[in-house]
Amino acid sequence: MSTSLLAPAENLAVGPDAGALPTASFSPLYQQIKGLLLSSLRLGEWKPGEVIPSEMDLAARFRVSQGTVRKAIDELAAENLLMRRQGKGTFVATHAEQQVQFRFLKLVPDSGTPGSEGPAQRDIIECRRTRASAEVARALALRAGDAVLQVRRVLSFLGTPTILEDIWLPAATFKGLTAERLANYQGPTYALFETEFNVRMVRAEEKIRAEPARGGREQLLKVAPGTPLLSVERIAYTYNDVPMELRRGFYRTDTHHYQNNLS
Amino acid sequence: MSTSLLAPAENLAVGPDAGALPTASFSPLYQQIKGLLLSSLRLGEWKPGEVIPSEMDLAARFRVSQGTVRKAIDELAAENLLMRRQGKGTFVATHAEQQVQFRFLKLVPDSGTPGSEGPAQRDIIECRRTRASAEVARALALRAGDAVLQVRRVLSFLGTPTILEDIWLPAATFKGLTAERLANYQGPTYALFETEFNVRMVRAEEKIRAEPARGGREQLLKVAPGTPLLSVERIAYTYNDVPMELRRGFYRTDTHHYQNNLS
DNA sequence: CAGTGGTCTAGACCACACT
C-alpha cells in the first residue's frame, strides 16, 4: 500500500509531500484514511446519528493534514455514509432522519410529494423463522439451510394496500426480531435495524420486472388476478458490501409510480 | 453574488483569501467558475469529446488558483458533464463512448452483462412530424400544437423484440431528423443528437409502471395481449434543465430486468 | 466567544500519457 499508516511519523518527516512516496501499486493517503474511517464506522466506534471527531482531531490522530482528512470525509459523505453540517460537525448517517426518510423507497404518489400521504400503514402478515432456500442463501451469502427470518407485510397509503413485501434476514444477526417490534416501531424499518441490531444499510441493488398478480398476492393487494405489478427484488448491503437483507416487493402502480433519476 | 468575476483583478490583489469576501448571499468562487464552465459548455465552446483547457490555463483565464478550478471541474465531473483522464486532460462527456454506452438504458439481460448480447437491432416503425398534445407540450415545455417529431421504434436483442419506444422531440431543434438517419447511425441515439443537432442529454427522469400489453403494442413486442410490461416514461434534459426529449418505453421483462442501484 | 466545517491560495511532488 505504499506509505504505511502504521509508521505514521514518516509521513511528517520530510515535508508536504511525505505521503506520496513512489510505490508499485499506488494508494493515495486519503484513501487509506477513508479505509480507517470506514473501519471505525464498521466497528461501531461512532454510531448512526453521532458526531465523529473534528477534521483537525482526525488529522492529528492519523498524522496527516486536515485537507487529506477532508478529502476522505468528502468521499464518505458523497456515498451517504457521513453527513456534514457546517458549524456543528460531521455525523454518521442514519435512516432515522426526515430528510432521507425515503431514500430507498422510490415509489411515489402520482400527484403530490413523497410522504405527502402521511406515514404508510404497515400490516405485518407474518414473521417467522425458517431455513434459507438456495436462492435466498445466494443473495445473503449464506449456506442453503441456514436460519433466516422471513417477514411478510403490506404497506397501505390512504387505506389502499399498495406494497406487498417479503423480507429475508439472516437470523443470526437479527435474533429477537418479532412481528410486534416491527409493527410498533415508529419510523423506517432500516432505522430499527440500526438501533436494535446495529446494522446500517449502506446501499442496495434493485431488479425490477413487470409481473401479473397471482399466488395470493392479488388478494393481499386487493387487485384483480393478473393485474400487472411492479416486482422489485432488492439486496441491501451494510459496510464492506456485506448483504444483509433480501427483499421482494410487489408494487401497485395505479396511483403510484417508481421514480428514478438518471445522470 | 459577492466577488465579481467581472472584476477579477480584485481576487488577486490581497492574497490567498481574496475570493472569500463577506457577502449577503454567499456564493463560493468555485461555484461561479463552475457556472462559467457550464456557460462555455452550453454555448459549445468545447464540444462533446473534445478536451477543455488545462486546469492551469483555466486558472489563468479566470484569475483564480488551480485548486479553485479543480473543485469546479470536480463537481462537473461528478455530474458526468466532464470526464477527467490523468495525464491527458479533461474532456467534455459524450454518449459516444463505450464506457458509458448504456448509461441511460437500465434494462439488462438476466444473465450476462449489459451489452453482452451485442448491439440491439433497431427497427424504426415510424418517424413523422406532428403537433404536440397537451401532455407532450407540458413535458417538453412547449405550447400545445407546437411542431414535434414523433418516432416509434422497436429494439430487439438476439432477435427478440424487447423494447418498444415512442419518442417525442421538439421539431425546431431536431429539424431534418429522418427515419433513415436514425436507422443508419451506428451508436447510441443520444450520440447522434450530439453530432447532428448539437444537443447533449445531461440527465433524465424516469417514471416506471407495470402495464398490460395492449393497443397494438402486444403485436410489435410479440407477446400475448395483457402481458405485463414495464412502462418507462422518460424526460431527458440538456444543460440548464431544458427538457429536450419525451420518451415512452415498454419493456419486456421475461429475459431482461430494469437494474437500479440505490445509495 | 470558540469550535466546526467550508473556501481559497500557493507550492511541491507523484502518476500517467505522449513525444
Next chain:
DNA sequence: GTGTGGTCTAGACCACTGC
C-alpha cells in the same frame, strides 16, 4: 522530457452554530 491531472501540505480567512 514535457504537460496533464492527482495528491499532499500549510496557512489564512469565511460562514455557521451554540455556549
